[in-house]
Amino acid sequence: MLHNFPFFLILAIGIVFLIMIARKVNVAYPVVLVLAGLGVSFIPGIPKMTLDPELIFIIFLPPLLYEAAWSISWKELWRWRRIISSFAFVVVFFTAFSVALISNYIIPGFSLALGFLLGGIVSPPDAVSAGAIMKFVKVPKRMSSILEGESLLNDASSLIVFRFALVAVATGQFIWYKAALNFSWMVIGGIGVGLLIGFVFMKMHKYLPTDANIDTVLSLVTPYLIYIAAEEVGSSGVLAVVSGGLLLSNNRHKFMNSTSRLRGFNVWESLAFLMNGFVFMLIGLELPEIRTGLENEGVSLNSAIVYGLIVTGLLIVSRIFSFMCAVGVTLVARNYIEVADRNSPGIRGPFILGWAGMRGVVSLAAALSIPITLENGEVFPHRNLILFITFVVILLTLVTQGLTLPWIIGKLHVPDPDHTATKEEEEKLLNQQLSKYSLSYVQSHYADELKRQPIIKQMAIKWEAAASEDDALLNPECLKVYRAILAEQRKWLLDKNKQEVLLDEDMIRQHLHRIDLEEEKLRYA
Structure with missing residues (x-):
């Protein structure tokens, strides 16, 4: 691993450079990074990338989910709780069922259990991709809130389907009442563990003599501890991290001072930026390894590509269909219960939400976590084909939907009824x-x-x-003058620090920090 360290340093610099290019050409950076990783993987002499699923599930997933939970609005999440929960659970199960039926029908030797396994892998849309694309276009707040809320929860439901299907493939049987009990514990236990550990950390922040640095370190430890604790008791680590993150986020002003919040925000923003960049680049770099496995399984590349295209098309159609059905259900339900929006949402908004279904790193990590052999020593059936189909789904949804979504949003001109x-x-x-x-x-x-x-x-x-x-x-003119004054103040402080040898530089830095904070406030003025 150490001999590849210079490569990872170069990769980090390349990721930053590619993200700058993506912003320059107004393309979502996940698309650019995946394609770049795909291109780099064909360069002779590039170190062979083999993604360890534990690396994704333990190292990357908890902090990325935790950061997303801190960023989302609890008010918006609660307002759209019905549609978010339905898409995070009901639609995921429907999608997995659809994939199971179709794959069982078109792929020779592909059982229903393997179909559900594949469905659980490819059913959850990726939060980072949709979020990155939404920054390039103006969309109603309700749409971005629904996408963010759905993406926080659908990873958990898809991984639950994946686990049950994995057991069914390994044992050849599916006991529904045991699955129902396990599902209940994964959901209830995951939420309970997250809230319990989140509550403990909240009290630690509040009553222990912490400072900004200690608060930031505690915040970095929190998602990992929550995830590992939940997984150890057999519940959902994803739901645990999300619930714990939401609890702490919603109460951040009660147990953290302003310095801790500012420093923590900067640290987490940089950490999430780098982690997201790495995972999307690594997706592209993984292709040669996946293709080698496919050849070893004896499946032709053309057939595997066709299977991947069919599954991708099914995912897109089923998601759009589900959102259209959600509109119909809302129109009927508003006659009997109080819904978040009693006006007819039309079909433009649901179509955009349905099209924003890019798959990402969670799907790839789940596919990679499939064991190579069964407990009896036999080779796991169609493992490499499942990996290849998952890669095709990720690549196609990121590139096709990722590149066309801004154009579709611009063409449909969806109004924002909440913000006139x-x-x-x-x-x-x-x-x-x-x-x-x-x-x-x-x-x-x-x-x-x-x-x-x-x-x-x-x-x-x-x-x-x-x-x-x-x-x-x-007034823009006033802001321009104020920024110039702040810049001149900074220059004066730096010059004075150079000229006076005995002047305490810590005092100068404190003044410079205040100027930085004032400039930061002007960004939102």
């Missing part, structure tokens, strides 16, 4: 309301201090200006 005003107008209104409240609060509670303290008076003047209708503080 622009984002800038909503931000301006919120800023005005916050400034009015702040001014009213200081005038009613600190009237004497407002008269005596010049700094408080300056803050009141600032809030009064921000609360006005013209909102002068958000």
